[in-house]
Amino acid sequence: MRAIVTVPPHATFLPEVAAHPMTAGLRLNTVMPIAEPHTAVLRNLRALGRPLWVDLKGRQLRVSRAALPPFTEVQLSHRVQVRTPCDAFFSDGREHARVLAVDGDRLILEESPRRVVGPGESVNIVAEDLRIEGGLTDGDRHWLAAMAELGERDVMLSFVEGPEDLEEVRSLLPGARIVQKIESRKGLAWVGRGGAKEGRLMAARGDLYVEVVQPHRILGAMRRIVQADPTAIAASRVLTSLAFQAVPDCADLSDVAWLHAIGYRSLMLGDEVCQRREAVLAALNALQAIAGELE
Numbered sequence: 001m002r003a004i005v006t007v008p009p010h011a012t013f014l015p016e017v018a019a020h021p022m023t024a025g026l027r028l029n030t031v032m033p034i035a036e037p038h039t040a041v042l043r044n045l046r047a048l049g050r051p052l053w054v055d056l057k058g059r060q061l062r063v064s065r066a067a068l069p070p071f072t073e074v075q076l077s078h079r080v081q082v083r084t085p086c087d088a089f090f091s092d093g094r095e096h097a098r099v100l101a102v103d104g105d106r107l108i109l110e111e112s113p114r115r116v117v118g119p120g121e122s123v124n125i126v127a128e129d130l131r132i133e134g135g136l137t138d139g140d141r142h143w144l145a146a147m148a149e150l151g152e153r154d155v156m157l158s159f160v161e162g163p164e165d166l167e168e169v170r171s172l173l174p175g176a177r178i179v180q181k182i183e184s185r186k187g188l189a190w191v192g193r194g195g196a197k198e199g200r201l202m203a204a205r206g207d208l209y210v211e212v213v214q215p216h217r218i219l220g221a222m223r224r225i226v227q228a229d230p231t232a233i234a235a236s237r238v239l240t241s242l243a244f245q246a247v248p249d250c251a252d253l254s255d256v257a258w259l260h261a262i263g264y265r266s267l268m269l270g271d272e273v274c275q276r277r278e279a280v281l282a283a284l285n286a287l288q289a290i291a292g293e294l295e
Contacts, residue, residue, distance in 0.1 A: 001260060001291040003267050003284060004053070004233065006274040009034050009041050013277035018048040022284045022291075025051035027156065029271055030143050031062070031120040038146035046152075053154045053179060054147060056140040058165060059132045060122060060158040060183070060207070064105070067117040074107045074117060079133040082125055085110075089124040090117060092237075093210035099125070124210045135168045144172045153177050156202065161186040166198055179233065182225055183207035196229040206236035206270065226263040234259045235268035239283045243272040248286050256290050 002024035005017055009032055017023060026045060034041050045052050062077040074088070074097075082102055089096045090113050098110040107123075136144075147153070153175050157165060160180040169176050181204040182191055191201065203225040209218050226232045238256065241249040259267065267287065274280045 001265050001267065001287060001295065003269055003287055004235075005269050005280060005284070006271050007045060007048075008032060008275060009045065011275075011277075013280075014045075014048055016277070017274075017280055017284070018050045020281070020284045022288045023050060024266065025053060027053045027055055027268060029055050030057065030139055032271075038142055039149055042146055042150055042152060046150075051154065052152070053156045054143050054152070055156040055181075056143065056158065056169065057137050058140065058158045058160070059135055061125065061132065063117055063119055063121045063123060066119055067112065069112060069114055069116065071112050072109045074109065074112070074123065076105045076107065076123060077137060079104045080125065081129075081131040081133070082127050083129050086125060086127045089126065089210050090121060092122075092206055093124065122207060124207060126211055126213055135165055136172075141172065144169065148173055155179070156181055158204070159183045159187065159207070160195070161190050163198065181235070182221075184211040185213075188212075188221055188224060191225060191228050196232075201225050201229040201232040202235050202268070203232060203264075204235045209237065222259070222264075223262055230263060231266070232264065233266040233268050234264040236270045238267050238269055238273070239286055240270070240272055242279045242282045242286070243275070246278070246282065248282075253286070253290060256287065257294060260290075260294050 003022050004025045004027050005023050006029055007014055007026045063074055064077045065075045067074050084099050084101050086099050087096050088099050088107055095113045097112050099107050100110050101108040154177050156179040158181045166178055178199040179202050180199050181202045183204045203222050212218055212221055239248050239252045241252045269283050273283050
């Protein structure tokens with residue numbers, strides 16, 4: 001069992017993380033702020049000597065402009081069409097708001113979360129008739145251009161739901177090796193149609209847990225993905241307790257053991273755990289200890 005680690009681009013502890021024996025590769029979340037040209041960031045991360053994946057946002061819905069309470073409007077990264085009223089979920093499903101109307105990329109809410117909703121936050125609208133206009137963002141295209149200039153080919157793509165998502169990336173980055181992030185019921189349907197033939201799969205539980213609607217359905221979804229692709233990566237909600245404390249919760253340890261039991265051998269540590277040196281190293285050490293117990 002090995003880990004792909006999310007890397008804050010300017011963190012000073014990255015060489016230590018890259019050298020850890022449990023680190024199989026690095027993931028750049030492209031919503032993280034950078035202070036250098038895209039090509040410089042990629043060169044710096046590749047110098048760490050580990051495989052690097054650039055995580056593109058694709059059709060994933062995100063907040064594009066800060067919304068200050070009290071407010072009743074959230075502006076999104078994409079224009080959407082959906083029958084209203086419906087529900088929008090924030091904070092990995094822990095908060096929700098009723099959407100009364102949609103105006104292009106604007107959600108008009110009945111009542112908002114009682115806090116600042118910041119740019120880059122993901123938003124889930126769990127509705128069968130949801131239609132998201134467009135695919136790659138302008139930011140995605142900038143990263144793909146930088147990758148093409150440097151000869152990089154490894155990307156992760158959020159919310160893959162069909163071949164058209166992959167085609168858009170490959171048109172801008174010929175020869176791209178795409179890890180398909182499965183994060184919705186439509187994504188699961190794509191897996192069922194043989195999506196694993198188009199590239200490695202990732203069970204991205206941050207959004208997928210919300211999108212399956214009934215929480216227990218995440219269990220079957222995780223099994224379906226790894227059965228379709230034995231090399232699939234399990235991502236998000238991995239050892240998250242270490243973002244807040246020095247010792248992982250028993251539930252987190254059991255979760256990793258369960259993922260191992262159903263076939264996952266690659267896990268990805270998310271943003272929350274990887275922002276602090278102590279947290280990410282504790283997570284890598286915990287995975288090493290768990291692997292020792294299981295393998």
